[in-house]
Amino acid sequence: MNSKNNIFLIIFCLFSFIILNNWKKIHNYTKNNIIKKIISNSVFLEKKPKNIIKNIKKDTILVKTDKFYISINNNGGIEQVKLLNFFEKLHNKKFFTLLRKKSNFVYQVNNGIIKNERNYDVDFYKNNKFFTYSKFFILKKNQTKLKIPFFFIKNNILYIKTFIFTKGSYLIKINHSLFNLCNKPISLGFFSEINKSSITPQKYLNKKHNNMTIKTFDGVAFSTNKINFKKYKFSDILKKKNIHLNDYTRWIAMLQQYFTAVWILPHFSEKNTIYINKKNTNIISIGFKSPYYLILPGQKHNFKSQLWIGPKIPKIMSKISPFLDLTIDYGILGFLSKLLFQLLNFIFSIVNNWGLSIIIITLIIRILLYPLSEKQYITIAKMNFLQPEIQKMKEKYGNNKEIFSKKIISLYKENNINPFSGFFIFIIQMPIFLALYYMLINSIELRHAKFLFWIQDLSSEDPYYILPIFMSLTMIVIQYLSQNKYENNNSIQSKFIYIIPFVFSFFFLWLPSGLVLYYIINNIFTILQQKWIMYKMNNKNYKNI
Template sequence: MDSQRSFLVIALAIVSFFLWQEWQKDYGPKPIAAPTTAEQAQSVTPGSSTTDSNGDIRLTGDDAPSQVTETATPSAQLVTVATDVLNVEIDTSRGDIVGLTLPEYELTKGSELPYVLMRKLPGFEYTAQSGLIGADGPDDQTNSRQPYQFAQQQYQLADGSDELVVPLVTNFNGLQIEKRFIFSRGKYDVRVEYSIVNESDVSKRIQPYQHLVQNIDNGESSSMMMPIYRGAAYGSNEDRYEKYDFDDMAKNNLAINSTGGWVAMLEHYFVAAWVPDQTQPQRLYSMVSGAKGVIGSRSEVIELQPGESTVVGSTFYAGPKQQDKLAVLADGLDLTVDYGFLFFISQPLFWLLTTIQGFVVNWGLAIILITVLVKGIMYPLTKIQYESMAKMRNLKPKIEELQARYKDDRQKMGPAMMELYRKEKVNPMGGCLPMLVQMPIFLALYWVFVESVELRHAPFMLWITDLSAKDPWYILPVLFGLSMFAMQKLTPMQVTDPLQQKIMMWMPVAFSVFFIWFPSGLVLYWFVSNLISLAQMLYIYKGMEKKGLHTKKA
């Protein structure tokens, strides 16, 4: 197979994939409309959910009646917490996280404003809710309660301190409850614990839950140039990582029993996740309420006898998709850095990229060096590919002679061709197989550059100040097109179809325009890859000419 034809097929396949994604987004199946508030009230069943008078989505416990009565919650206040990596707002009505920013990450390049991950505004909500439901749970819709009490309204991690505990307390129907948020220096994971004492003279039944709530449509979407997933995901003891987007929620509620597991809401570089006790049975669930999607988990019912106490808790993570930190929290949570089905290749490549960056302290240089390294490792396959194509090119007259001799007898032509290949020691698939081995590696490296939060706002040099943004002067796309044109000239075109010839001739221009919207880090990778390919082709062709093999069209 000729290299130009192979490149054309692969390029068209990639472009077709992106176009298919765009078509699915615009014209694909639409989600089933969410039920109205009235419909939801009619379908509330034990262990389901409802929306309270503040607009918050709440679960009803396993022992709760099928019909619930909304009760107004007294107005509450916000407790603010500041650490070195998190700024959090906690609503004291139920102890929910209703605001969260990341001071280590800018909202936009050069804005000096922190990245806003979670917030609750009129018409939009992205919050982390948790509580205690069940027959005696204070967060059950059948129960009215007072907001949590707090010692101070502002908390800040002190210099020299590695931990900050924010306690909220309440007493409900004989249950003394302290909800603790435990923050740690340099960490995006927060331990959320409940210390519960049954001070009554009867047994109490409660059930911990935690879930994430987000408006389904927030105006953000992926594009053909940058396919980005925004939606929910979960992990269980059967499936380490599964996406469950808002369309899935609208069609079917997630309902999975698992020992441990986790639930999350994803966006391009950041993730919010609840990780319950990994040793205890959990119920993973999802729902749609109006314009909001929910994914969460709840534990089994806990029964406390009079005078008995217990401590239950879970871990809440909100921050960048840093694989090493996520992997420690739960099995499969690091897969939210979604490399697709090539993750087993992408993860070692990411480790290699970060290792290189640790030495050169520049992500642009790290991209160049890992491209050089990967292309160098793939050189033996590249050499086999071009030598095989050269041998096939030299056999072309003999092949055409056989085709003319047996043009009316296909059954004899096949064996004759195979005998010719055997006699000349040529593998007709020798030019294709190396390419099939190389493509997964280069595609895996592509997804490393797309998904890695480390490249967000990372500068390179000169006019490239953000490797995750497009080239502001379009210089890299133009250089890429010129390198692609040089490769075409070095590898003479073998296709004879006039239409294919025209397509091949205009491909450098088309790809230059196509790459204008790509992140500059990706374009840098492809440009450097082309330069290395040019050098390898010149070296390989020179060696083949010394062996008497033609490298140009006869």
């Protein structure tokens, strides 16, 4: 029995010696196989693409898809993004740069692994620099996906960060895989972050801002299980203390006019810590951190996230994550702006011209409001017809205001006149006007949208101010038609009403030309409507109208 035990002990010791002696070779073989397998599934370039990002650093990886030129540094962070379907300014052929890093302006995104300082400190995440097998990558025409893995190995821990680009999409998938090939457990977490300067230099803005227009929203936003949508202005963040909350995170975003950068969690399954704070003097940061995960020896752990970098497209963004379409700032009348945009978009799908679509939607609105506006103009016309009688009452009862007021009210009732009916159409029109304004300045579809001749951007002001001038002329015609022919037309009051259109049009000089176009069509419709009502009243007894 003892001899058998001795033989078993000898065999066990021999087997252990062989395992220990070859452990390093097996260990290295496992790591090499993992890397080789990932590399074999990827495509890369041998030469630098033409016209790609200029003045690029030596330690930067360049990526080109049908939507992006992207620069990724050797820490795995995206440094610069150019959008190939958008230009910086009208008549400027430079691609629009969304993310950048300059001495006077920073707009950056990054995500990766963070270690737990309290437990299992393996000195993993200090001075890590990724390596990859090429400096230049391109999504070819016959490809639908491009996978780019970045590798980092330290202390027998293999970290692979893989960027996955899809043809025709602004959504980038980023997968993190951690392989614990050492002999002790590690505790690591995951973070995503967006940093942006609170003040954007004028040359990086989409267009010039002036004091006569409402400025678009600049700030951060997030969505969680308890809070569907919450946003903070940069000015509020600079004043307040740091913001922290713990909840099931859907997404975090940096907001600006037309474009956005959003980190999205594909799995809404665990609580994360969202933080918003100020870095340095003027850099605003929003990010989230996951819980720490214990990775035992020989095991691996995957972290998945998605990054949207590009235009705010409501139809697509609403499908990616709940409430993501709310990143489009439609103002306090958002529900009405969305409704108008859906109708405008439907009309555009038929006529294929945004300017013509605005004209059609204006006519639709006026036709729907015709019964109310007709009452308004009939009331004005009746009051003009009654001016001789009102003047007689004023001469007779002018000294007694109480009797004069009763006589006027009685006269209005007799002729079925409601003097306040004119305010109803104004009250209804103002929300439509404001909703249309917010829609025009925040819908990416209308950015640099052409109409006719000199109007090359319906979301921006008329460069020659022809539309505002024409609008003031239509307002003068309306004032002329509304003028009481029974009053003294040489009075100061009668002349003053012709000055109002010029003053009013002054505020329209810097408004979007699409909005001015709406107002012009609206005024033309009003002129025709007034002419029609006057025609009916001249051919019928005005009391019966």
